[in-house]
Amino acid sequence: MQRYRTLAGALGWGQMLISIMTHIPSNRSLIAVAGFCWIASTAPVASQDQLFLTLATGGVTGVYHPAGTAICRAVNKSRSEHGVRCAAEAGSGSVGSLKQLRDRDVDFAIVQADWQHHAYLGTSVFAEFGPMADLKVVAGLHTEMAAIVARADSGFMDLSDLKGQRINIGPAGSGSAATWGQLSQHLPWSEEDRAAITQEDLSGLGEALCSGEIDAYFVVIGHPAGVIEETQEVCPVQFIEIGAGISEKMVADAPYYRAAEIPSGTYGEHNAIETIGTRALLITVEQMPAHAVSTVLRSLLSDIERFRTVHPALTDLDGAQLVEAKTEAPLHLGAVQFYEDQGYLP
Numbered sequence: 001m002q003r004y005r006t007l008a009g010a011l012g013w014g015q016m017l018i019s020i021m022t023h024i025p026s027n028r029s030l031i032a033v034a035g036f037c038w039i040a041s042t043a044p045v046a047s048q049d050q051l052f053l054t055l056a057t058g059g060v061t062g063v064y065h066p067a068g069t070a071i072c073r074a075v076n077k078s079r080s081e082h083g084v085r086c087a088a089e090a091g092s093g094s095v096g097s098l099k100q101l102r103d104r105d106v107d108f109a110i111v112q113a114d115w116q117h118h119a120y121l122g123t124s125v126f127a128e129f130g131p132m133a134d135l136k137v138v139a140g141l142h143t144e145m146a147a148i149v150a151r152a153d154s155g156f157m158d159l160s161d162l163k164g165q166r167i168n169i170g171p172a173g174s175g176s177a178a179t180w181g182q183l184s185q186h187l188p189w190s191e192e193d194r195a196a197i198t199q200e201d202l203s204g205l206g207e208a209l210c211s212g213e214i215d216a217y218f219v220v221i222g223h224p225a226g227v228i229e230e231t232q233e234v235c236p237v238q239f240i241e242i243g244a245g246i247s248e249k250m251v252a253d254a255p256y257y258r259a260a261e262i263p264s265g266t267y268g269e270h271n272a273i274e275t276i277g278t279r280a281l282l283i284t285v286e287q288m289p290a291h292a293v294s295t296v297l298r299s300l301l302s303d304i305e306r307f308r309t310v311h312p313a314l315t316d317l318d319g320a321q322l323v324e325a326k327t328e329a330p331l332h333l334g335a336v337q338f339y340e341d342q343g344y345l346p
Contacts, residue, residue, distance in 0.1 A: 050079075051292055053086045056097035056109040058174070061202045061230075063222035063311045064110045064280070065090050067141060070310045071282070074303035075296055084295045092201075093174030095125060102132050107288060108296070112144055112175035112220065113279040113327055114182070114256040120329040125178055134286040136332035138293055139300070139322040142222045142313040145260045145277040146179065149228055150216040151209060152236035159243055163189055165215040166196040168205060176220045179278075182254075186246045206231030216240065222280065222313025224266050232267060239273045247276050256327065284332055293334025297322070301342070320344055 055072055058064030065088065072086035079085050091097050094111035098119040101109045118124040122131035148167075150156050156165075170176030177199055184194070198214065205227055208214045219227060231237055239262075251257045260277030264270065284293060300307060301319050308315050323331075323344045331339070339345040 051084045051289070053084060053107040053292060053296075054105075055086060055088045056091045056100050056106040057088050058091055058093045058097070058110065059171075059202050060090050061226050063142065063144075063225075063313050064093075066310045067280075067307075067314060068110050070303075070307050071296065071300055074299040074307065077303065078299060082291075082295045082299075084292055086296070091173075092171050093176065095175065095178050096173030098126070098132070099129075099173070101135075101283070101285060102129065104285075107292075108138065108282060108284045110141065110280060110282055112179070112256075113140075113281050114254065115175050115178055116281050116283055117254075117256045117328050120327075125181075135329045136284055136286050136288070136335070137327055137329050138282040138284055138332055138335050139297060140324050141280040141282060141322075142311075142317065143258075143260060143277045144175070144220050144222055144280050145262055146176075146183075146218065146220045146242060146275045147223070147225070147228065147262065147273065148216055148218050148240040148242070149209065149231060149237050150240055152238045154215065154238065156216070156238070156240055159187070159240055159246070162216055162240065163187075163193045164196060166198060166213075168198045168200050168208070168214050168217040170217075170219060171199050171201045174201075176218060179220045180218050183242065183246065183250065186249055202227045206234045209237075210235035220278070222311060223262050224312050228267060237267075239267075239270060241274050242276060244274065247274070250276055281327070283329070286332070288332065288334070290332070290334030290337060293332045294338040297335060297338045 053075075055068045057068035068088035072088045075084055075086040089106065091100065094115040097106070097109040097111050098115060100106045102119070115125075116135065116137070119126045119132045120135045122129060126132070148159070148162070156162060169180040200208070202219070205214075205217050209217060209231055219225065221227070228237070247259060251259055256278050257276050258278070260275050262273040262275060264272040301322070304317070304319065308317060319342060323335075323339045336345065
């Protein structure tokens with residue numbers, strides 16, 4: 001988790017010292033040895049002050065990757081002051097990123113609140129792994145909302161019309177695919193009705209839909225979403241609402257879902273779309289040093305104006321909203337300290 005450059009530096013200085021000593025006359029050896037020992041002893045200390053963090057995001061066409069890249073950019077901008085460096089890594093999505101965090105392959109992750117909930121409790125797709133009790137929340141970001149997109153000439157009127165159709169639900173490990181799994185529990189569909197469902201990533205979805213390769217796709221994403229706008233550039237689209245009955249059941253069953261609405265005008269002349277939503281969260285684990293968490297938050301808040309320009313879904317985010325992440329998993333101690341210092345917590 002904490003990546004320090006020490007061993008390689010020490011070995012490098014040691015090899016240099018031996019090489020130089022063999023070429024220095026004996027009457028100068030003592031001075032040379034003393035000088036190089038001092039340099040060698042101080043070099044690793046400087047490198048030990050550097051803390052290297054990795055942040056798992058999502059596909060490059062969504063909101064998570066540009067948001068994660070912007071967070072790391074804010075951290076790195078002032079790294080000479082705090083000694084923390086950050087790198088954002090693209091990934092398959094929430095479920096995959098949570099598994100990476102569990103295995104300590106990454107230090108932070110941006111994930112959907114619903115799958116953070118399941119990982120923390122060890123339920124749903126995380127049942128085989130057990131509870132991830134050391135999971136901690138750092139900040140709440142934007143609201144992700146589900147959308148089902150079809151061609152405008154498809155003739156589909158509601159969700160029931162999609163039975164047996166070729167629906168892309170997102171790659172395995174993505175929050176979209178996992179959320180479809182939750183939603184589909186409320187659909188009276190047989191295995192045969194689900195047989196044509198595919199799990200491809202977001203790239204090329206517009207071409208696939210407009211060419212007739214698929215009949216619809218399902219995404220849980222921040223809006224306006226690039227993948228939907230790109231689809232509209234290829235062919236006219238329509239949105240299939242989940243329906244009040246299923247939405248109400250999903251919200252009643254789970255604290256991490258909420259009734260949501262994609263505003264009218266988000267995608268041209270389309271009316272408002274009633275759907276479900278869940279919060280996107282920045283998370284880490286309990287073992288992450290408090291100063292690293294507070295540094296990430298301080299860097300983000302100091303660069304919040306620029307962060308809002310990364311994606312329209314982030315436009316209204318402010319410091320107070322970062323702490324509005326009501327989940328089963330508690331805030332990290334470093335986040336608590338930061339929010340208290342900023343006056344966002346009593």
